[in-house]
Amino acid sequence: MATTRIPAADVPPGSVTGVGDHAVGNNGEYFAVGRRCRHLRADLAEGSIDEQGCLVCPWHAAAYDVTTGAMVRGPQGGFAKVPGLDAFYRALTRAWPLHRGGVTVDGEDLVVE
Template sequence: MTTPDRPTVPAADLTAGAVLRAGSSAVGMAGGEPFAVSRRCRHQLADLSQGSVDADGCLVCPWHGSRYDVRSGAMVSGPRGFLGYHGPTPGYTGLIRLLGRVVPLRVRRAVRRGDDVVVEG
């Protein structure tokens, strides 16, 4: 059962690549382990709970493809575009990467408890 201080998601719903919303966190599985990070992309505040987990275990933003290390919260690549444009933006992308290093996603503890993944902290 979800409570304000300990949001949960059903572990069975965390299939390969899936990310779910649990309160203010985006929750998924990477490397067989649950993770929870803050839900807002550092680029244009897209909801990361609507993103996906790639083959490298990075959380991928659904809007412009920014990729985040779910263990540290750091942006490791991206974005690819701005507003409705989905192409190269080299200078702008570099600026956003810098912001992603200075202000990483908040990493929270996610643990499996029975049939659920619980977000703590």
């Protein structure tokens, strides 16, 4: 398993960044999840963190629970008006959640696995 070290200062609270195949963020705790949205493969490392600590897709605002990798809100905007689409994507990510990586703090660095 490959590991990558980055300065913890590069991931302040409320931020997300890309580290290899992971979107690494800090919602009060550090997390690492797969970098591609299950909807249209947007780069989640360009996303944001909402008030509930979920990772939000930068393209269509789908939201992911970073502890499980499951989508908790489907794509928004015009996609939100498609009947059944939200339920479909939420069910899809229960079966095929975002990969979750490990993040540990080592001094001033984060170690992402």
